[in-house]
Amino acid sequence: MGDPDPKRQLDALEAKIAAAKAARETRKSHQEEHYSQANIAWRMVTEMVAGLGIGFGIGYGLDILLGTMPWFMVLFTLLGLVAGIRVMLRTAAEIQAKQTSGPAGEGQSSGMPGDDEKRDRGDGD
Numbered sequence: 001m002g003d004p005d006p007k008r009q010l011d012a013l014e015a016k017i018a019a020a021k022a023a024r025e026t027r028k029s030h031q032e033e034h035y036s037q038a039n040i041a042w043r044m045v046t047e048m049v050a051g052l053g054i055g056f057g058i059g060y061g062l063d064i065l066l067g068t069m070p071w072f073m074v075l076f077t078l079l080g081l082v083a084g085i086r087v088m089l090r091t092a093a094e095i096q097a098k099q100t101s102g103p104a105g106e107g108q109s110s111g112m113p114g115d116d117e118k119r120d121r122g123d124g125d
Contacts, residue, residue, distance in 0.1 A: 040095055047084055053080070055080020058080075
């Protein structure tokens, strides 16, 4: 009829539950990582567009007020571009710091396409 020892049955059941949870977490983690990368990419695009838009707006406004039509618009658009790039680089550094400080080196990648899939399969080299 089975194992008469309820303690052994309970331990076996707990081991099965832990294995099922571990399998579910690894699959879920990969999906969450994919979506978080897309969110980071959109964040960077938004930062760049915001920098350009704000620079253009300030420059255009100053040109209208002072009557120097293209000069301030060009200058501040370029300054907005530089500001957008600096914010994107800061975001990239922040993300890289998070990945390298992961538990036991997890999340570290050389940035080459396919590295994540190799790591997931265990084909590291």
